[in-house]
Structure formats: structure tokens, C-alpha cells
Amino acid sequence: MINTAFTAARLFLIKRPTRRVLLWSAFLYGPLYLLAIGDLDFHSFSGDTALTWSGQPLDLLFKSRAPFYFEAVAVVEFFFLTYLFSPLNLLLAMTLALLVGLNVATSYIGFVQPKVCRGRPTAGLLTALPALLAGSACCGPLLLILLGIQATAALVAVFGLLVPVSILLLIGTWLLSLKRIDIEYLRRL
DSSP, X not given: OHHHHHHHHHHHHHSHHHHHHHHHHHHHHHXXXXXXXXXXXXXXXXXXXXXXXXXXXXXXXXXXEETTEEOOSEEEEETTEEEEEOHHHHHHHHHHHHHHHHHHHHHHHHHHOGGGGTTOTHHHHHHHHHHHHHHHTXXXXXXXXXXXXXXXXXXXXXHTTHHHHHHHHHHHHHHHHHTTOOHXXXXXX
16 A cells, blocks of 8 residues: 555656646645744735844754644745744645645546546545545634634644644545555556
8 A cells, every 4th residue: 555655646746737736736735834823924025035043943943832833943034925934844834735735636636537546537526625624624723813713722722633633634535545546547647
């Protein structure tokens, strides 16, 4: 199963249509995740660019603000954009973005080329739903907080578990959708 997953991921990156879908969805999801957790922010145009490192970046590197949310070691200001650079938050964003991209590319290829999914054209649409829901599991609660909606203390305590749960769900939905894909047919595309 793991060999099939690596082969499918490689084929998704080699084949132009799936590569395009995978990269676009990953490049869209990554910044949205960083925006949702507050590491990326837009402000009025200042025309200035700056890079400010923390006085003790190694001490802040693994310092957690909340479960699966880490302190920034640098602030990058670029015209109308401010980015709080945290290597671990960036790693989580890239991991989630890659998993979302793989799921969306799998759904796309299943919808566009139903023979890849052994003749089930709806398989692509059905696999997209759990993947997108799993991908939004980590950002949904943060969006509630950003919008100012009150949440109970018990719900806030559960928020820390949603990032690893969404990673597991994204891996699980991708592996389940790979069971329906005919890898040999995908190679011939």
C-alpha cells in the first residue's frame, strides 16, 4: 500500500494535469492555513520591506503558543504583507497543503478520467468531500475565533487535536481513494 501511495504521488507530479491541480490546490491551501492561524496578515500598503529576527531564535523555535502552534522566530514585512516566520508552523502548513493537494489531484483524476477509478465517475467527487472537510478541520475553529464567535472551554480544548486529526484524515482519505485507482492505467495517461 505504501509503495502504491509513493508511486501515485510520483505519477501525480509527473503527469501535467494532475501536477497542475496538485500544485495549485497546495499553493492555495498553504497561505490560507497561515492566514487562518495568524502567521500571515495583510495591512495597508507601507512600501517598506523588513526582516526582523528574534533575539533568541533557537529558544523560540520549539516554544509552543498552543497545541501545534509555535512562536515566530522572525517577522517579515513586505509592502502590504506581514509574515510571522515559524519554521514548525510552516512545516505543518506545507504538510497539510501537500496532503490536500494529493487528495484534490486524486479527486480530479477520478472525475476527469473515470477509467482510472475503474469506471466509477462519481468516485472523484466522493473522495473530494472528505478530503476538503479534513483539510478544513484544523482551520475551521481558528476562523470561528477570528470571527469572534464564542466557544465553550471544552470546545477550545479540543481545537489542539484537530491538526493531527486532519493530517490523519487526509492521509486516510487519500489512501482509501488510492485503492480505487488503477495505477497501471494512470501510468499510460
